[in-house]
Amino acid sequence: MTDSKKRRMSMLDTLANAGTPAATPSMMMTNRALRSARDAVDSHRIWELDPEQIADDRKADRLDLTDIADLRASIESVGQTVPILVRRDPQDPERYLLVYGRRRLEAVRSSERVAKVRAMIAAMDDADAIKAQASENTARRDLSFIERALFAHELLESGFGTQSEVAEVLNVSKSAISMALSVARSVGRDLAYAIGPAHGIGRPRWEALVAELAASDALPEDQIDIALEARRSADPEATDPSVAAFDAVSKALRKAATVPSARVKAVKLGVLTLGGKPAGKIKRTKDGLRLDLTIENEEFARWLEKEAADAIEDLHNRWQQRG
Structure with missing residues (x-):
């Protein structure tokens, strides 16, 4: 990012976060407009960010992050072809929260040859960030x-x-x-x-x-x-x-x-x-199967009573799909 672009983004951040408890409705509308302008700038390009500006407080989706050596070597050799996704920290506009791309971020962090991580910046809240992380996970075959x-x-x-x-x-x-x-x-x-x-x-x-x-x-x-x-x-x-x-x-x-x-x-x-x-226990009978289940939690028992029919139907569908 050039110095002039950094100054423009800093001005947008400063203006977007400006205001006092006595802010007028017009001032609030102006602040929202400035935030929208900043988000539009964020979303229309891929940024090169300092890895130390990015915090990762997401729910863990991997049990082992030691397998980044090959990824780091690839990034050092041909560059980072797929950017990570981050969102701005609501508490600090100069910092970012990781949405997905933990291995790529760690690979760049551990590299002595690559100083910046390529990232897309999205405007989203906590719930949207978790959904985006989950959607990316379902597309990854190596989990x-x-x-x-x-x-x-x-x-x-x-x-x-x-x-x-x-x-x-x-x-x-x-x-x-x-x-x-x-x-x-x-x-x-x-x-x-x-x-x-x-x-x-x-x-x-x-x-x-x-x-x-x-x-x-x-x-x-x-x-x-x-x-x-x-x-x-x-x-x-x-x-x-x-x-x-x-x-x-x-x-x-x-x-x-x-x-x-x-x-x-x-x-x-x-x-x-x-x-x-x-x-x-589950038992075979002359008519089919019999399930005997003892449940101490009454709330779970009521929930299971409502969901059992759908669960059996889903199991039947899975059996049919297996041929």
Whole structure:
């Protein structure tokens, strides 16, 4: 950005933030117009910003940011082809809040050859920023199942919206969100972070791990130690350390299980869990299936009563799509 453009933007910021408690309606309209003018300038070009001007207070969507060396080398060699997205800090117009592009930002920050990060500046509030981050995540193929599950869990826990709203933002069904949240809660953030993203380990294997956790008396902290040790000792040239950690934890749980390994499969198929704890059973009958579920939380019971029909319909649709 040239010095003259910086001065113009600074003047817009100063004027847009001017005003006193006694500001007249005309002054307020002028301030809004100036902010709109500044936003229009922001949105019609790609800026080169100092990485230190950008803060990242978003909900985490990745379990591992150590894989930026190749990206940094690429940016140093051919430049940053895809800009990041930021928005102005409402508390400080000279600073920015990251919307998405954390790996690109970290790659530039850690580079000794690239000083500026290319960025688009958008005018959006907190809710819009989370939606933009979520939309970008769904378009990225390299986010693993557990990363998406934990991201959905963080959105829900942060008060972003209901489970249905989170499902809509992530462009998945409510039942898919429900299953992902169940895995995220049962595994827990600490163990998930110890294992890592585990690319290639999909929902069925994570659900099997949940069943193994339920069938074992092993302590969670022991599994964290096993995961961390497996990642330390793994050869990154031969295997993904996080996959090695997942396999090590799964193997340890099967070994420590209080029931035979064949029983683990039965637990997964026959026992219904809530929060990782047994809460009922599913049984075959002459007419089909019978679900017996014990729910202590009355509010959840009322919600489930309303949502059950849609959930069954969604499961049926997924079965049909699989052929």
